[in-house]
Amino acid sequence: MYILYIDDSGSISNPNEEYFVLGGVCVPERSISWLTRQLDELAETLDSANPNQIEFHASEIFGGRKPPWNQFKNKSERVDIIKKSLDVLKHANSDTVAFACAVHKASYPNRDLMKIAFEDLCSRFDMYLNRIYHEARPQYSHKGIIVFDKNAYENSLQSLLIEFRQQGTRWRDVKNIREVPFFVDSKASRLIQLADHIAYSVFRRYNAGDITYFNCIEDRFDTYQGVVHGLSHKQFTNPNCTCPACITRRNHTTSQ
Numbered sequence: 001m002y003i004l005y006i007d008d009s010g011s012i013s014n015p016n017e018e019y020f021v022l023g024g025v026c027v028p029e030r031s032i033s034w035l036t037r038q039l040d041e042l043a044e045t046l047d048s049a050n051p052n053q054i055e056f057h058a059s060e061i062f063g064g065r066k067p068p069w070n071q072f073k074n075k076s077e078r079v080d081i082i083k084k085s086l087d088v089l090k091h092a093n094s095d096t097v098a099f100a101c102a103v104h105k106a107s108y109p110n111r112d113l114m115k116i117a118f119e120d121l122c123s124r125f126d127m128y129l130n131r132i133y134h135e136a137r138p139q140y141s142h143k144g145i146i147v148f149d150k151n152a153y154e155n156s157l158q159s160l161l162i163e164f165r166q167q168g169t170r171w172r173d174v175k176n177i178r179e180v181p182f183f184v185d186s187k188a189s190r191l192i193q194l195a196d197h198i199a200y201s202v203f204r205r206y207n208a209g210d211i212t213y214f215n216c217i218e219d220r221f222d223t224y225q226g227v228v229h230g231l232s233h234k235q236f237t238n239p240n241c242t243c244p245a246c247i248t249r250r251n252h253t254t255s256q
């Protein structure tokens with residue numbers, strides 16, 4: 001079983017932001033404890049007395065306004081904490097991969113951006129599971145489930161989930177993802193906290209041109225035969241975009 005933990009970054013309704021991002025990490029069942037332990041150990045280095053009180057939330061860490069992050073007075077210290085959280089992926093098994101969809105809001109006027117991003121991620125996750133089944137690790141169960149941060153999605157995804165249940169839409173085509181998504185409290189799940197950091201990294205990459213965090217995870221997006229399938233840049237403004245998602249697809253298409 002593979003679990004895709006998803007969180008969002010950016011606000012759909014905020015006119016000052018150009019992008020909305022859904023992103024996260026796909027973790028095989030056997031790696032959940034190990035990956036969680038890596039983040040627990042990082043939390044212990046920050047607050048040895050109460051590591052469970054440490055909740056990694058990238059934008060709050062960067063902001064440094066709320067406890068415990070306000071005790072780290074230097075911005076560089078807080079940036080380092082975000083990067084260390086992302087660095088836990090460096091030693092993870094190769095089938096622990098990142099997924100993200102960055103939607104350029106102005107390219108999709110009057111469209112449901114959450115639905116666009118969610119369907120895109122579902123289809124990429126399913127494609128990954130399908131590849132595992134056919135090629136990579138047939139000895140493992142290749143089925144998947146999706147876990148969301150409860151706070152971010154409880155309201156906005158309710159109607160979408162009802163639609164998926166009643167009408168199928170993409171879910172009908174998706175063969176390997178079981179059931180409907182689960183919602184968990186980010187406080188209780190280190191891996192939702194890691195998903196938050198991945199979504200934040202991608203949001204900063206596209207919305208602000210800041211690659212500080214994206215550089216930590218760029219090589220962890222699902223990649224197959226030279227194409228970065230795990231990252232999607234949905235936009236109609238720049239046909240020559242050189243981001244890893246656009247350029248590898250373009251190169252792949254022209255080389256065929």
Ligand SMILES: [Zn+2]
Nearest residue numbers: 233241243246
């Ligand atoms: Zn691009």
